[in-house]
Amino acid sequence: MRTPLLRIAGVGIAGTALLVGGLTSTAGTAAPAAPRAASSDRAERAAAAPRFVFTDSFGTGTAPAQPPWSHRNPPPQNTTTCTTRATEPFKRSRSRSTDAVTPVGGHELRLLVKRRRCADGSHVHRTGQIGTENTFHLDPALSRRWVVSARMKVPKTSGNFSALWTRAVSGAGNPNEVDIVESFGADAACPLRTNFYRTYETDGFKRQVCLSTRAGVPRRPWAAFHTYTMVWRPGVSTVIKIDGRKVYEYGRRATPDNLSFVILSNLLNNGKRVRGGTAAQSDLEVAWVKALGY
Numbered sequence: 674m675r676t677p678l679l680r681i682a683g684v685g686i687a688g689t690a691l692l693v694g695g696l697t698s699t700a701g702t703a704a705p706a707a708p709r710a711a712s713s714d715r716a717e718r719a720a721a722a723p724r725f726v727f728t729d730s731f732g733t734g735t736a737p738a739q740p741p742w743s744h745r746n747p748p749p750q751n752t753t754t755c756t757t758r759a760t761e762p763f764k765r766s767r768s769r770s771t772d773a774v775t776p777v778g779g780h781e782l783r784l785l786v787k788r789r790r791c792a793d794g795s796h797v798h799r800t801g802q803i804g805t806e807n808t809f810h811l812d813p814a815l816s817r818r819w820v821v822s823a824r825m826k827v828p829k830t831s832g833n834f835s836a837l838w839t840r841a842v843s844g845a846g847n848p849n850e851v852d853i854v855e856s857f858g859a860d861a862a863c864p865l866r867t868n869f870y871r872t873y874e875t876d877g878f879k880r881q882v883c884l885s886t887r888a889g890v891p892r893r894p895w896a897a898f899h900t901y902t903m904v905w906r907p908g909v910s911t912v913i914k915i916d917g918r919k920v921y922e923y924g925r926r927a928t929p930d931n932l933s934f935v936i937l938s939n940l941l942n943n944g945k946r947v948r949g950g951t952a953a954q955s956d957l958e959v960a961w962v963k964a965l966g967y
Contacts, residue, residue, distance in 0.1 A: 721967070723820075723965035723966055723967050724815075724816060724966055724967060725815065725816060725964075725965065725966030726963075726964075726965055726966075727741070727805070727809050727935075727962075727963065727964040727965075728961065728962070728963050728964075729741070729742075729961060729962050730780060730960070730961040731777045731780055731781055731782045731959070731960075731961070732780050733777075734777050735772070735776060735777055735778065736772035736775055736776060736777055737772075737775055737777060737782060737803050740807065740808040741805050741808040741809050742803040742804065742805060742808075743803065743804065743805075743806065743807050743808070744770040744771060744772075744775070744802065744803055745770060745802045745803065745804050745806070745936065745938070746769060746770055746802075769798070769799040769800065770799070770800065770801050770802040770803065771799060773785075773787070773799065774786070774787055774799045774800060774801040775801040775803055780960065781958055781959065781960055782937070782958070782959040783801075783956045783957065783958055783959075784800070784801030784802070784803075784835065784937060784938065784939035784956065784957040784959070785799075785800070785801055785939065785955070785956055786798055786799075786800050786801075786830075786833045786939060786941055786947055786955045786956075787799045787800075788947075798941045798947075800833065800938070800939055800940050800941050801937075801938065801939050801957070802936065802937070802938035802939070802940060803936070803937055803938075804840075804934055804935060804936040804937070805934045805935045805936075805964075806840075806842060806934045806936075809934065809935070809964065810842055810932050810933065810934050811839065811905065811932070811933045811934065811935070811964060811966070812932055812966070813907035813908070813930055813931065813932070814932075815966060816966030816967055817906060817907065817967075818904065818905070818906050818966070818967040819903075819904075819905045819907075819964065819965065819966050819967070820902065820903070820904050820905070820963070820964070820965045820967070821837075821839065821853065821902065821903045821905065821935055821962075821963070821964045822900055822901065822902040822903075822962070822963045822964075823837045823853075823900070823901055823937070823959055823961065823962045823963075824898050824899070824900050824959070824960040824961050825837065825898065825899065825900075825901060825957060825958060825959050825960070826894075826895065826897065826898045826899075826957075826958040827854075827856035827858075827865075827894050827895050827899075827957060828856060828858055828895060828939065828950070828954060828955050828956060828957055829858055829859050829895035829896075829949065829950040829954040829955075830858045830859075830860075830947050830948060830949050830950040830954050830955040831857060831858030831859065831860035831861050831947075831948055831949045832858070832941060832942065832945040832946050832947045832948045832949075833858070833939060833940065833941045833942075833945075833947050833955055834855055834856060834857050834858075834939075834940055834941075834942065835855070835856045835938065835939040835940075835957035836852050836853075836854065836855040836856070836936070836937075836938050836939075836940075837852075837853045837854055837901055837935075837936075837937055837962075838850060838851060838852040838853055838855070838935075838936050838938070839851050839853070839903070839905075839929070839933040839934065839935055839936065840933060840934060840936060841929065841931045841932065841933050842931075842932040842933060842934055849869070849870065849871055849929035849931065849933070850868070850869070850870040851867075851868070851869055851903065851905075851911060851923075851929060851933075852866070852867055852868040852869075853867065853901055853902070853903040853913060854866075854867060854884070854901040854913070854915070855867065855868060856894060856895075856957075858895070858949060858950075859893075859895065859949055859950070860948065860949045863883035863884075863885050863886075864885045864894060864895075865883075865884040865885045865890060865891075865894055866881060866882060866883055866884055866885075867881075867882050867884055867913050867920075867921055868880065868881045868882070869911075869923055869927045871927075878926075878927075880923065880927050882921055884913070884915070884920055884921065887920050887921070888920075889915065889916075889918040889920055890915055890920055891915070891916075895954065898958070898960060899915055899916050900914075900915070900916050900917065901913075901914075901915055902914040902915070902917070905928070905929070906928070907928070907929065907930045907931075908925065908928060908929075908930035909925060909928060910922055910923060910924060910925065910928055911923040911927070911928045911929075935962065935964055937957070937959060937962070938957075939955075939956070939957040
């Protein structure tokens with residue numbers, strides 16, 4: 674029998690040990706081997722069953738469950754500061770993520786972009802960004818194939834950009850980043866993109882690929898929910914799929930091989946403004962997230 678799902682406020686994690694206080698361990702525990710099936714079909718299905726399972730369909734609560742999620746606000750002062758000067762690499766948005774910009778309701782997570790007026794009359798934005806850095810990791814030592822998927826409706830607006838992505842834990846080794854999908858809205862020359870960064874802090878060896886020009890990619894992804902997937906074979910290959918169809922593959926050189934975690938974000942480029950739609954159309958809507966280790 675497979676290890677049953679361990680439930681944490683609507684989140685299922687199988688093959689991961691729970692610690693006292695509701696925190697999950699960063700390394701999974703292998704599920705018992707499936708019994709030998711009577712038929713070859715049953716045996717094949719058992720062999721294909723994931724050994725590690727992370728799922729969240731956002732069925733309870735009014736904000737993402739903590740754990741496994743936590744807000745990402747590097748550096749820490751981002752939660753209170755009103756300065757607009759960028760301190761992250763490449764003028765990336767400071768997310769200032771809180772429960773207020775990551776509401777859960779109706780079996781859906783929404784990552785918002787909210788404008789905030791500062792005392793000096795300028796404006797900054799609070800934007801949703803959550804990750805599993807402290808609780809659930811994709812560990813190459815435990816599984817040689819990981820599948821990360823999310824069912825999402827990306828924003829129509831531009832200026833902000835939303836993403837499903839992974840990063841190396843604690844910057845270990847080369848802090849590799851894979852943007853499974855990154856959306857830039859209806860006004861962008863390339864609405865959907867996938868990216869790879871080998872060295873996050875210096876932008877060394879990057880690959881940026883426009884998906885919107887490829888066959889099988891939705892032309893108006895903000896009009897409906899779609900399923901975005903990464904099939905990661907650490908150190909071998911990374912396949913990107915949309916609605917089950919392969920749209921791009923990274924080779925060995927552009928494939929991470931170290932411990933990573935999952936991130937959902939809806940950020941705003943520093944100094945940019947949301948444009949091209951209503952406030953609701955600037956939301957990233959997420960129906961569910963899964964990470965499976967085989």
